[in-house]
Amino acid sequence: MLWTKRKTLYTVLITVFILFLCILKLKGRANYYLKWPAGNSIVIYNRIPKTGSTTFTNAIAYDLYKENGFNVLHVNMTKNRQVMSLPDQYTFINNVTTWTDRLPAFYHGHVAFIDFQRFGVAxxxxxxxxREPLERLLSHYYFLRYGDNYRVGLKRSRAGNNETFDECYTRSGKDCDMKQMWIQIPYFCGHYHFCGEVGNPEALRMAKQNAMEKYLLVGTTSRMRDMIALLEVTVPNFFKGALQHFDSLDANRAHLRYTKKKIPPNDQTLSMIRRDEVYKMEREFYDFIRDLFDAIFKKATGGSSKAEDLVKMPLQYHFEKIKPL
Known part of the structure; x- marks a missing residue:
């Protein structure tokens, strides 16, 4: 009888001990998955060509990484692809979230938005x-022909071809085709098949949704300084001192890469482009982002719309009725 009672007691104790170990394991696993995003330790800048991304990356990320203690890593896409296969997305996410030796990390590269949540990770x-879509296309068009001030000795793919954008558009050339304008929407739409379908309304809808829900901040080329100021007060672990540093740069470094020669299109070309459905959609997306950023910036500056005011704005909330004391 005594042995039976002891046996029952031992069984209960062993069961409780096993349950305790399971709880500890689950708790540790939960902390593992929550630790890195909660620490704001990864920033991804999926930069779009000809939007000022070289200036931002070099003058901000590569200039501040030592002072602010983070790593900078470039994502080089094979053959200038903008999208990854599903297996590559998985390995990319796994690498980014488990490469603890490189945390905190600032990743940048010409790659479409990758939704980590599809893989069960924050x-x-x-x-x-x-950038305004026609301005971006014109910059890219003439960049292929005349290069820029960044890598002066590099011969570009259209070097020697002096055809103007107007002449190209009149003869329906490939470099000025409106399909070449379909780029900013796909970058935000992501990796769904319809994102790359030129003029697909679902891609525009998804791009807007991702910009609002998945991005902390999307700025415009013309207001890069304002974006830098917002990032400084929103993600100080990475961007502390960014505005003062940017303001201290000379003109060449503050505008690190610009196309050597650009010829504005004539009124006839502009009129035809503005009636094109692809331009209308890309412009709609640009206007959406511009207005969204403007609203965020005005609220953050208390309506002054001055970048300098961000760093000295008092908190608009406080804690009270705290119990227990």
Whole structure:
């Protein structure tokens, strides 16, 4: 009888001990998955070509990484692809979230938005910059022909071809085709098949949704300084001192890369482009982002719309009725 009671007691104790170990394991696993995003330790800038991304990356990220103690890593896409296969997305997410030796990390590269949540992981801090779509296309068009001030000795793919954008558009050339304008929407839409379908309304809808829900901040090329100021007060672990540093740069470094020669299109070309559906959609997305950023910036500055005011704005909340004391 005594042995039976002891046996029952031992069984209960062993069961409780096993349950305790299981709880500890689950708690540790939960902390593992929550630790990195909660620490704001990863920023991804899926930069779009010809939007000022070289200036931002070099003058901010590569200039501040030592002072602010983070790592900078470039994501080099094979053959200039903008999208990854599903297996590559998985390995990318696994690498980014488990490479603890490189945390905190600032990743940048010409790659479409990757939704970490599809793989059961919290998204990192996403940021981006976009540009008025026709301005971006013109910059890219003439960049292929005349290069820029950044890598002067590098011969570009259209070097020697002096055809103007107007002449190209009149003869329906490939470099000025409106399909070449379909780029900013796909970058935000992501990796769904319809994102790359030129003029797909679902891609525009998804791009807007991702910009609002998945990105911390999306700025515009013309307001890069304002974006830098917002990032400084929103993600100080990475961008502390960014505005003062940016303001201290000379003109060449503050505008690190610009196309050597650009010829504005004539009124006839402009009129035809503005009636094109692709331009209308890309412009709609640009206007959406511009207005969204403007609203965020005005609220953050208390309506002054001055970047300098961000760093000295008092908190608009306080804690009270705290119990227990």
């Amino acid at each position: 998204n990192p801090i996403y940021i981006n910059i976009i």
